[in-house]
Amino acid sequence: MLVYVDDILVTGNSVRAVDDFIRALSARFVTRDLGDLSFFLGIEAISQANGGLLLSQRQYMLDLLVKANMEHCKPASTPMSTSSTEGDSAAAPPDPTVYRQLVGSLQYLTLSRPDISYAVNRVCQHMHAPDASHFLLVKRILRYVKATLHLGLLLLPSPNMSIQAFSDADWAGSSSDRRSTGGYAVYLSPNLISWQSKKQRTVARSSTGSEYKALANCSAEISWLTSLFTNPVFHAQTKHIEIDFHFFISTKDQITDLTKPLSSSLFAFFGDKLRLCSRPPSTCEGSIR
Template identity: 55%
Template sequence: MAVNCLSQILYKDLQQKSDEPVSQFLQPANSIAIELNATGHPLHPNEFNLHISRGLKSEFRDMSWPVCQLNVHNVFLHGKLNEELYLSQPQGFVDASHPTHDLGDLHFFLGIEAIPHSKGLLLSQSRYISDFLKKTGTVDCKPDKTPMATTQKQSAEGGAPMSDPTLYRSVVGALQYATLTLSDDSFAVNHASQFMHAPTEVNWQLVKRILRYLKSTCTSGLLLEHSSSRSLQAVSYADWAGDGFDRKSTRGFAIFLGPNLISWTSCKQHIVARSSTKAEYKALADASAELVWLESLFRELGYPLSSAPVL
């Protein structure tokens, strides 16, 4: 799993800047994957990739290491086989004369554009968002300054059902990917995701509001700045009983590595909190678990934090 997560990117350490070989960085990745599977961390593999991507891009930009992209050809077999199967090794697997394809400096990773910046590295999804707006027919829509109205109350009940619920699910699913570099629309997208089972025309209006907001922010991105700080700080929040239908609270957190935002979330809590204190403590517990995991991740990669995480 770890090899698959890191196979598309290679961080080269220039010999004049460090005496540590690259293998010392790549080797611990396998042990991380084993521990991750053993502990049953709830992250989806794609989220695991992005946590590593944002965190390590921030760390290596601080060290002024060039970030290069490497294409590794993989073969996956799915399903059960009742017969014996023999495979020959692909070219380059054991033959040093056939190296893997070096794609040069990093430009795209998981559909995210990496743009060099005077302050560091800018992660942008402007191309993805532009193509998405064209696909949904909203490329010429009027931009909106906010992704959601604060006074608008959405509910699973009320409003005429959508004639094409598949369209709603498809658009909202694509919107979730747009939150990888735009954290400020996470709450609105998560809210829209709660009505995927039976969307109504009222819910669809919320989705169109998010699309108009993306229109105004499609050129924005996530800037990973150069910084000597190697400390984790987190902030969390809880909206007690914010959903008037099921009375569940919404929790969220944002985690920074130095000045750089590397992890965030906004979603409903699984339980109904009887008090605002319980909702806030649950949000703190979730943020603490994420901090502990990220601290362990950097330690096992050989880059421990300079101080204890702060929440």
């Protein structure tokens, strides 16, 4: 059961149990059953013929573009340019309130759009004192949103509960404080269920150091998800993660490249691996290639 103020979403593997729960809830409170899931907190759930769901925020994106007066903007193929720089603009600084509102809205959009995680993380780092160059970065993200209104996050049914994770990091990528950015993506079978792109708290002295910090964050997320799936009861004792092997994969196969701007060809390639699917979703495939 997912509850947000007075909106409730109920699901389960027994239709009878779900119906019994809804009836019991209705006996205690004034409720309205809206039927099968279709729209929840700005996220549209589009049922698939194979039993899957496409989570889309298309209407939310359209409203955001209108809010930013960019509904007629020129689309962009990526959310960031590979040559983007910060702090080098002679134009007047933006209204900080408007900047924070737009960036906050983009943060909510990352619920179904992992492909903009890195770009949104970058603009979030300047909420306190944005300048004109930072506002240009926000506009670039919105131009990419305009070009990809059809994309959403695809979730597919699966008989197994295997967890697969990818982790990556740049090294000293921030020109202002030389801190690195780490990212990870965690899949439950074919479904992307958790992702992050975030600047690391401390400065890494080597690329290996930044990679290990990213791995530590990824391992903590996997540990938490595993405990959530196996036993929802909190235990004071925690289990240590044994690392049997260390290995790295080629950059061209690194799905979690949420640490830097990418070319349009690489961005499109990795976007497919992040389970982003177009409306209508008839061409979506059910596995990570």
